[in-house]
Amino acid sequence: VEMRDGSLSSDINVGLPCPRTSKRWIEQFGAAFASSVFPADRTTEIGQLISSYLGREKNLEDHTIHLLFSANRWEHVPMMKEKLHQGITVVVDRYAFSGVAFTSAKGNFGLEWCKQPDVGLPKPDLILFLQLSPEEAAERGDFGHERYETSSFQEKVLQSFYCLMEDKTLNWKTVNASKSIEDLHREIKSIAEKTMQEVQNKPLEELWK
Ligand SMILES: Nc1ncnc2c1ncn2[C@@H]1O[C@H](COP(=O)(O)OP(=O)(O)OP(=O)(O)O)[C@@H](O)[C@H]1O
Numbered sequence: 001v002e003m004r005d006g007s008l009s010s011d012i013n014v015g016l017p018c019p020r021t022s023k024r025w026i027e028q029f030g031a032a033f034a035s036s037v038f039p040a041d042r043t044t045e046i047g048q049l050i051s052s053y054l055g056r057e058k059n060l061e062d063h064t065i066h067l068l069f070s071a072n073r074w075e076h077v078p079m080m081k082e083k084l085h086q087g088i089t090v091v092v093d094r095y096a097f098s099g100v101a102f103t104s105a106k107g108n109f110g111l112e113w114c115k116q117p118d119v120g121l122p123k124p125d126l127i128l129f130l131q132l133s134p135e136e137a138a139e140r141g142d143f144g145h146e147r148y149e150t151s152s153f154q155e156k157v158l159q160s161f162y163c164l165m166e167d168k169t170l171n172w173k174t175v176n177a178s179k180s181i182e183d184l185h186r187e188i189k190s191i192a193e194k195t196m197q198e199v200q201n202k203p204l205e206e207l208w209k
């Protein structure tokens with residue numbers, strides 16, 4: 001979850017809108033935070049290419065898909081900024097951190113190269129990392145259908161996230177995702193509300209600048 005003056009977003013671990021999760025986020029957070037929610041938006045032309053890639057209908061070169069994920073974030077920046085300036089909390093289900101973690105997990109990609117296309121995106125006020133072992137994640141619904149959804153690759157992604165979390169200029173918080181949905185909701189809501197209070201008068205910053 002990533003936030004700005006009254007704004008909340010999520011790299012819940014948190015990409016831009018995914019129809020599978022956005023409804024739940026709205027149910028959980030919408031009323032409480034008047035939030036706008038968007039995980040990887042698979043509806044735009046770029047989003048459709050990404051969706052075909054993830055669904056293994058299309059193969060794309062690794063640099064190319066990395067840049068497409070980033071472009072899918074940039075195409076939402078005007079909308080995000082508009083909402084933030086209206087005082088609306090923005091929740092993002094996956095963001096630049098997923099971009100870096102997944103591409104760098106492929107090997108032959110340094111973290112610095114992976115970060116470059118996302119430099120300057122709106123900087124999140126909070127990044128919530130929902131920690132769950134790859135084994136436990138694999139037991140949950142829907143796992144295994146898409147590209148990247150294997151326990152061995154997810155383990156590499158996890159290591160990349162740990163490297164990203166060493167950056168103390170970002171407000172990372174790890175929560176234990178093996179709790180019940182209700183308990184997890186309560187914890188996230190509490191952390192998010194506290195952060196919203198803390199940042200409400202702070203200016204919007206740029207990521208990795
Ligand atoms: N705390 C929880 N306890 C038990 N099951 C859960 C919990 N949270 C989510 N689930 C279930 O696990 C599955 C995956 O959840 P969810 O879609 O939130 O994961 P995700 O990491 O956002 O997946 P993706 O990013 O691939 O969409 C769903 O079937 C959901 O109902």
Ligand SMILES: Cc1cn([C@H]2C[C@H](O)[C@@H](COP(=O)(O)O)O2)c(=O)[nH]c1=O
Pocket residue numbers: 015016018039040054069070093094095096098099100102103146147148149
């Ligand atoms: C944003 C982003 C995501 N990914 C990967 C991570 C997941 O495997 C999928 C997104 O699907 P989900 O429904 O949001 O889980 O794509 C990536 O490789 N790069 C990115 O920038």
